[in-house]
Amino acid sequence: MAKILIIEDDMAIHSLIKDALDLHGFKTLSAYSGTEGKLLFEQNQVDLVLLDLMLPGMSGEQFLQEIRNHTTVPVIVISAKNDQNSKLELLVNGADDYITKPFDVKELVARIHIQLRHAATKASDSNMKEIHYKNISLNLETREVKVNDRNLHLTGREYAILLLFLENPQKVFSRANIYESVWNEPFFDSDKTINMHISNIRNKLNIEDTNYIKTVWGIGFKFD
Template sequence: MATILIMEDDQDIHSLLKESLDLRGFDTLSAYSGTEGKLLLEHNQVDLILLDLMLPGMNGEEFLLDIRHSSSIPVIVITAKNDQNLKVELLTNGADDYITKPFDVKELLARIDIQLRHVTKSSINKKQEIHYKDISVNLDTREVKSNNQTLHLTGREYEILLLFLENPQKVYSRANIYESVWKEPFFQNDQTVNMHISNLRNKLANPNYIKTVWGIGFKFD
């Protein structure tokens, strides 16, 4: 079963999360500060992180930026802050999902299942590597390189890149991308896909690989 790192310093919320995850059969690790979480991550195999922002010492935002230099482990941020600008900033900095307190445990568990399905989908792929021009993806380790430089992608960016690499030249609408990667219905005015595409472009050695097809969506070239 998957191992989930709980990073939450509120004892009551932490206990609720741990109990709920234990009942679902997940293995859990507990951290009450950013520094403790980083240490656990260095010495354990972790499949997903639940990250509170208001942690003592190294806070959640600092922790997120730090681990994205070396890891694409899915991260779901849990916070009392319900601010759209903060949400955009967190997603830009590497969060894969975001839920505000107070939260519904069933909704959180559903979001966890979605993230873990993304990881599982890649791990059971029969191919070990995908190569396209100067881009290589190791499907076992999730390591992505472009022009021989390792890219530090979020889970969503990684899934979008795989979608493009599976069908180069195919034009995808924003709805196609969102529903393929997020596995949720797409809302017309949602800018989430645009933001992730922009971030992915900036990380590739050649940002022109992702073409905008005006009025339709995007394709990989």
């Protein structure tokens, strides 16, 4: 059964989550500060993280930034912040899902199952070790991306978008297609997030002024 790291400093909420996960057969690890959470994350093989934002020691935002430099383990943020900008910013920076407090425990468990299934699907699709496209190579095991033997340093979202393009060259993706495939949730009414990530990927590829990601006006993007 999956092992889930709970990082929440409110004792009552923490106990509520832990009891629910124990009831559904999950293994759990408990942290009550961001610093403790990071230590447990580094010392254990964790399948998913439930993350509060307002934590002592290290904030949830800092924790997310730290782990997203080297892992794609699913992270579900559970926070009292309910404004759209906060939610969007967290999703852009690597959160896989966002639940506002107060929350329904059954919904939380359902969302955990969704994220674990999504992670398992990505893992099963990784039987092929490398994808090559012209001057680009992507290693599915190490997540290493190279252009003309030059290593690219991509965020988790940038890697996922580039992988989507490499697996489907010439296919035209709308912004909604990209968002729903990578973020695994309904598309927001804004193009800002996708445009920013596409721009970052283009800048990092920077292959002798070759623009592999083409804009298809009025529709979206394709890899060519």
